[in-house]
Amino acid sequence: MGTPLHEQIAAEVRRQIATGELAVGAQVPSESQLCALWDASRGPVRQALATLRAEGLIGGGRGKPPVVRRQALSQPFDTFLSFSRWVDGLGRSAGQRTLEVALRPAPAEVADPLHIDEGTPVVQLVRLRLIDDKPTMVERSTFVESAGRLLFDFDCDSGSIYAYLAGRGVDITVAHHLIDAVAADETDSDLLGVALGAPLLRERRLARGSGGEEIEYSDDRYRPDMISFTIENSLQAAQPALVRSLRPATEQKKSAS
Structure with missing residues (x-):
């Protein structure tokens, strides 16, 4: 249909x-x-x-x-998992620059949400995400080893990791999101072109398969002059709808001036 x-x-x-x-x-x-x-x-x-x-x-x-x-266009919650899918749907150009893909022992801060033992091998990825070539978000993702190892055969600068993993049979269908604010560290400052300590919007995401198994834990940090988050709900809705919004170009210019 x-x-x-x-x-x-x-x-x-x-x-x-x-x-x-x-x-x-x-x-x-x-x-x-x-x-x-x-x-x-x-x-x-x-x-x-x-x-x-x-x-x-x-x-x-x-x-x-x-x-x-x-x-300012909003992303429906059912597509919130994929930055590339959201940006492409807006008629904009999604881009990325990969800083690292590495196999390493899991530190405690990612082992706990992934429900694995500290020191268990995981694959960690750091990418700068862009909209129309403008630095927008720093993505720090940690994948369980079975899914993450597939990334070593993928050009992570070429597009959506989730789309690639889905094509390789990895089931990522459910996610829990926690949104807060955080001060830009040296990496954020350098990649996003903001001052050290500048406020950023942070989305921490735990992505699971349809059976509930943990696949990825991510710490994504957005420039607040580029992106905003809103909640839409109603008395009839069982769950609120989380949306991510691209700020108007005029508002971005004001924030940058």
Whole structure:
């Protein structure tokens, strides 16, 4: 079954907002224009626009044409595991520069969450992640040996590690996330181009297989002028939805000045 038409329309408008084709304050194509463009009835078009309004990307209504309200696009929780998938979905370019991939004894701070003994061999990875060639996040991942050894046969600068591991039969389907703030250390400062001790957003992630087995523990540190996190919930929802947002270019410039 293909993607519903209203989702296709919403995705295309999101892409145009993310790439700047539709800037903040710009008028979004009208219902009639979208109907003609997509050869669609008003039902799917209205559903797509309603979705974008609910996400806070567009505003207007009651006879007024919809306009772009913000560029900060949010990542649904079900894709939070993959930075590359999220960035590519925004119509941006995800990049990475690998600093190290090494087999070493597990220190206590990663052995505990992975439920292994301290000193057990693990594979540790450090990568700088980029959006449109801009340093955005430092990724420090530790994989259990059985999964991590596969990375020695992979060019970690070439793309998504999770996609590669999935293709090699590694099951990573569930994750627990803890988000807090941390001061930039020397590595963070050098790679992200921020001052030593500058505040960073940190996401610590424990990824598991569908059977509950621990696969990876990661410490990811984001520039807060580039990325933000929000929680969306409702009285009807059993679990809140965590989303990661790319800050608008105008806000990034203000933060850098």
